[in-house]
Amino acid sequence: MADSDAQATLIEETPSAGDVEMTEGGGDAGAGAGEESGLADIEPETPKITVFLDLIKSPVVDIVVGTGNEQTTISAHQAVLVKSPYFEEKCSSFAGGSHSQIILSDADVDAMGSVVEYLYTGEYFPKRLSAAKDSPLENDPRIPKPDTEGVALLVHARIYTLADRFGLPALKSLAHSKIHRTSSTAKGEISYARYVYKETSPEDTTIRRPVAAFWATRSYTLRHDAEVEFKAMCLEFPQFSYDVLKLVLDQQEKSKKASHGDDTPHRGGPSVVPGSARKRARVSQG
Structure with missing residues (x-):
């Protein structure tokens, strides 16, 4: 009797085959519901697109440029300015609700205006007339004709x-490409060379080497068109003199090797390629 009761109890506690199937089925249903719920929770986010309205809704920052009578305030939206690492750092220090102002007393007003124009539009005036690599630039009424002082070159320089300075390499490349599309005179070239050797780092061969190469290949013609200015430039910036001389000597050595067909140095006169002071032949980056 006791054995019969134990056996009956064991049978009641053991789930039947039907019960097992229902449990498995119920488990599958629960998993499916969980999966559906999970998928709904991890739907891919739509990428946030910054539209122009977002830019102009950002706080306005005043950039005070220049000093004295030349001082000018240029206002720009913070969301536009922070494309530059320099301005991003400056703007990060602004407290909420405070008047946002950046002082750039040593910056050129026109150049700063062009930088802001580029941050908004990706270009600056004068623009290229077409997308072609050798496309000329728009006419710039600010430039005198003839441009004896190198005004056009200095705009881009x-x-x-x-x-x-502001950490904008694409703008550097754009400005450099426009330098190569700009014509000037011998004296204008000297003004441009003086600015480059005064305002750029000696390690910045991107802009310095074309300047030295331009004078090295046209030194005879240009020296006679602007001998006084050329002499003053050489005395003021010995590095310019060395860079030009090195390129002249390199060219002379290559010419001698080519003419003699060996690697033995040979003595001889200067081998400078003459050229027009009015025609530029730089290699453009952009």
């Missing part, structure tokens, strides 16, 4: 140095 000043933008180049500001782009370097």
Whole structure:
């Protein structure tokens, strides 16, 4: 009797085959519901697109440029300025609700305006007339004709140095490409060379080497068109003199090797390629 009761109890506690199937089925249903719920929770996010409205809704920052009578305030939206690492760092220090102002007393007003124009539009005036690599630039009414002081070259050179300061390599490349599309005179070239050797780092061969190469290949013609200015430049910036001389000697050595068909140095006169002071032949980056 006791054995029969134990056996009956054991049978009641053991789930039947039907019960097992129902449990498994119920488990599958629960897992499916969980999976559905999980999928709903991890739907891919739509990428946030910054539209122009987002930029102009950001706080306005005043950039005070220049000193004295030349001082000008340029206002720009913070969301635009922070494309530059330099301005991003400056803006990060602004307290909420405070008047946002950045002082750039040593910057050129026109060049700073072009930098802001580039941050908004990706270009600056004068623009290239087409997408072609050798496309000329728009006419710039600010440039005198003839441009004896190198005004057009200095427009882009000043933008180049500001782009370097503000951490904008694409703008540096753009300004450099426009330098190569700009014509000038011998005296204008000297003004440009003086600015480059005064305002750029000796390690910045991107802009310095073309300057030295330009004078090395045209030194005879240009020296006679602007001998006084050329002499003053050489005395003021010995590094310019060395860079030009090195390129002249390198060219002379290559010419001698080519003519003699060996690697033995040979003595001889200077081998400088003459050229027009009015025609630029730089290699563009952009």
